[in-house]
Amino acid sequence: xxxxxxxxxxxxxxxxxxxxxxxxxxxxxxxxxxxxxxxxxxxxxxxxxxxxxxxxxxxxxxxxxxxxxxxxxxxxxxxxxxxxxxxxxxxxxxxxxxxxxxxxxxxxxxxxxxxxxxxxxxxxxxxxxxxxxxxxxxxxxxxxxxxxxxxxxxxxxxxxxxxxxxxxxxxxxxxxxxxxxxxxxxxxxxxxxxxxxxxxxxxxxxxxxxxxxxxxxxxxxxxxxxxxxxxxxxxxxxxxxxxxxxxxxxxxxxxxxxxxxxxxxxxxxxxxxxxxxxxxxxxxxxxxxxxxx
Numbered sequence: 511x512x513x514x515x516x517x518x519x520x521x522x523x524x525x526x527x528x529x530x531x532x533x534x535x536x537x538x539x540x541x542x543x544x545x546x547x548x549x550x551x552x553x554x555x556x557x558x559x560x561x562x563x564x565x566x567x568x569x570x571x572x573x574x575x576x577x578x579x580x581x582x583x584x585x586x587x588x589x590x591x592x593x594x595x596x597x598x599x600x601x602x603x604x605x606x607x608x609x610x611x612x613x614x615x616x617x618x619x620x621x622x623x624x625x626x627x628x629x630x631x632x633x634x635x636x637x638x639x640x641x642x643x644x645x646x647x648x649x650x651x652x653x654x655x656x657x658x659x660x661x662x663x664x665x666x667x668x669x670x671x672x673x674x675x676x677x678x679x680x681x682x683x684x685x686x687x688x689x690x691x692x693x694x695x696x697x698x699x700x701x702x703x704x705x706x707x708x709x710x711x712x713x714x715x716x717x718x719x720x721x722x723x724x725x726x727x728x729x730x731x732x733x734x735x736x737x738x739x740x741x742x743x744x745x746x747x748x749x750x751x752x753x754x755x756x757x758x759x760x761x762x763x764x765x766x767x768x769x770x771x772x773x774x775x776x777x778x779x780x781x782x783x784x785x786x787x788x789x790x791x792x793x794x795x796x797x798x799x800x801x802x803x
Contacts (some may be wrong), residue, residue: 545586
């Protein structure tokens, strides 16, 4: 999502709809800057996920208009590796997630942005997580034959979304709608071998809007979402599905508003969460860490 002054007109409504004026819960501390994005290649960071294969590192990608590539950054926001997805078109990439299958870690990139609700299909690309070399700035390619693309459509028609995550407990892919005042929760199974178009079924709503990113903890016990002004948290009970957990009111967590905060992710060790925004309004994007108290 690109910065646009018209969003300022929606801020009061977003504050009311998200409860961003509610008192913050101090389960996590306030955001501490870890580093700023200095690479000119990362100019619209739109997704973020902690790396499983590269401890202490993160994967991110740009929003629409960029090549089909992902970036490996360290916890100081320095670019360490770039991987291009061969044969893939990046129409409007919005979020990135992690999947574990047969003891291997895979990344999921969601081409799910649709500002005008005009695309009949959206796409999710799955591929094994690369093992980067933190000592050198690497550029590499993920071959087309190593990428699985899932074609999806919503059961209730096209819509804009910027958030997805894969639940390691129930093995569903979840996509969260963006522009509705009550954001829709959609899900689908990801088969081992893609065949027909997958249907994203609506399984609930949350009383929040303009959701720009989401993540689930590696063990499936906690869920995070954010919009431009707030961070929302759910502690999932052992017997709950994701839709059941999201029926409860979210806990409002500390958040340092960014020029255009697009991305959020748990640390792999669960000791906190990170946020990353786009380089907007002439300001650098900063990687913030919110430590669990």
